[in-house]
């Protein structure tokens with residue numbers, strides 16, 4: 412899990428996924444299945460990708476009452492995913508129940524999937540957060556508060572931007588995972604993301620893993636772009 416570059420498979424269906432993955436010459440990847448793909452294809456897509464030897468981050472960002480999230484996590488654990496998440500804004504009790512559900516659903520002999528909490532989405536700016544969520548703290552303070560709550564609930568780490576990773580590791584320990592989306596090279600379009608950083612910046616900030624979607628999936632040569640970003644992430648200059 413640590414030091415992974417996770418590719419976000421934000422596609423409308425299985426055909427698009429297969430056509431994208433065919434360019435990777437059977438390379439074993441860490442793939443993120445999000446709402447768009449999961450709602451279209453259902454749990455079967457996760458099973459198919461696992462059967463091909465890929466690791467899976469199931470990014471469904473659960474956020475509901477503790478009982479519902481706990482029960483849902485118990486079901487998701489059966490998919491033998493590697494990483495899954497909830498919104499930290501759901502609260503400590505909800506996160507504790509999510510973890511308990513995941514543990515209860517993990518089959519004996521299998522490893523429990525890592526569970527992380529989303530802090531503030533990387534598409535949120537400080538100004539938006541303060542105006543729309545009526546939070547008067549700085550964005551970093553809000554992220555750190557959610558990260559602390561996530562750790563208190565016993566989770567393995569958080570989703571945050573690369574800008575908060577270093578501080579989270581300093582406060583909560585180097586083993587606490589920071590998974591950072593909003594990753595772009597200098598040439599890429601920002602799109603709807605607000606807190607973007609390069610793979611090299613994320614590495615410098617001690618991020619545990621980076622999540623890259625459109626920079627790779629929209630590139631005319633996704634394999635080359637993947638290799639380029641991976642080598643920047645791994646600290647090999649290109």
Ligand SMILES: O=c1ccn([C@@H]2O[C@H](COP(=O)(O)O)[C@@H](O)[C@H]2O)c(=O)[nH]1
Pocket residue numbers: 419421445470529531532533534570571592593594602604622623624625626
């Ligand atoms: O705070 C968050 C949490 C999740 N994401 C997800 O990561 C990818 C990023 O895609 P890009 O195309 O590289 O912007 C996407 O699937 C999001 O759902 C995030 O961006 N920020």
